[in-house]
Amino acid sequence: MEALKNYFNKLFPLTEAAWQDFEQCLVKETVVKKDLILEEGQKCDFIAFVGEGICRFYYVKEGEEKITAFFFSGDFVTNYRSFLTGQPSEHYIECMQQSVIYKVFKKDLLQLYDQHQCIERLGRLIAENLYLTVARRLDSFLYATPEERYQELLQRNSKLLQEVPQYMLASYLGVKPETLSRIRARK
Amino acid sequence: MEALKNYFNKLFPLTEAAWQDFEQCLVKETVVKKDLILEEGQKCDFIAFVGEGICRFYYVKEGEEKITAFFFSGDFVTNYRSFLTGQPSEHYIECMQQSVIYKVFKKDLLQLYDQHQCIERLGRLIAENLYLTVARRLDSFLYATPEERYQELLQRNSKLLQEVPQYMLASYLGVKPETLSRIRARK
DNA sequence: CTTTTTCGTTGACTTCGATCAAGAAAACAA
């Protein structure tokens, strides 16, 4: 899995031995459109690297899907909270397109942490990066209006805008589809 | 610093040698009420353990203080984003009471990570915990109304309720003081 | 291609938090 190796190398290069042990633990999965790779109530016992595809991470409140995050190729997809705490997931993860993902299971990862200090470090760096991601998202809810959040999206011209239907974008921004439509009309 | 050692032991016990090296790097600071331990524009080059006291972590938007977090004795206080990325802080950290904190500086911590695998692991566990903290807070903004957020606070009967003036609570909950007053009146 | 379903827009109206303003209560200082 070259893409993953490159990703790691940018964060912190693994030794050859560590990478080989790590690669042993990767489980490739091909997932078809609309498949759930995690359902509510399940424990999330893996972290997966997205090779290709897009996944959405959502929560159902009062029959309505609230999208918390999207994951694209090159991201790690997991319910990290459930993964860390062992509690059942309150969220679903759905692949929106045919996708290829590479899972590492928790039990394997914990062993790898013990066996290779450089993987332990990678684990720290990944946790730190995931922290930065949620922290930024929290900020945009604490300090910005829905309109400002939409403008931010426009500016960073994220894949979201091309790849994701508008009603899902609305959910991601924390508003109703009608409201996003009106925000766009305001220009 | 016994409290800190206990805290670590619950997460992951350090070896005696690691703890001794770690303790060497702790810098004790006594801070008086209203002192800023971090200002906007500064790089946050430390993580501090709060021995006693309360700190507030806030951002100023259009002349208004928006409180993102509170830190109590037993917590780590830092601008973790600035600490990790090296970017200047957009937030202030103020001690609301006379406080005692124990700083570890980034340059020292990075060395400790290299020297002791158990400290590296502790670093991962702390990053994971900080992740869980923001993620929970993000959830409460994504999925709950201000009223529900206030009810949550009431239930977990946090120190916040006793120790913090209501207008700061309001800011923390993401509403104006008038609104919190009305939420309380609704019961 | 036509039919059916999903998605996006628009209008009328409601709801809830923000804003502005005034006054009461509590905390603090002289």
Add this chain to the structure above:
DNA sequence: TTGTTTTCTTGATCGAAGTCAACGAAAAAG
């Protein structure tokens, strides 16, 4: 104590997002 400042409450009004409903456009299914 008294006086001053800070914090909390209450009322009136405003505004942005939600809700409900209708309709046209686009996409999917046949």
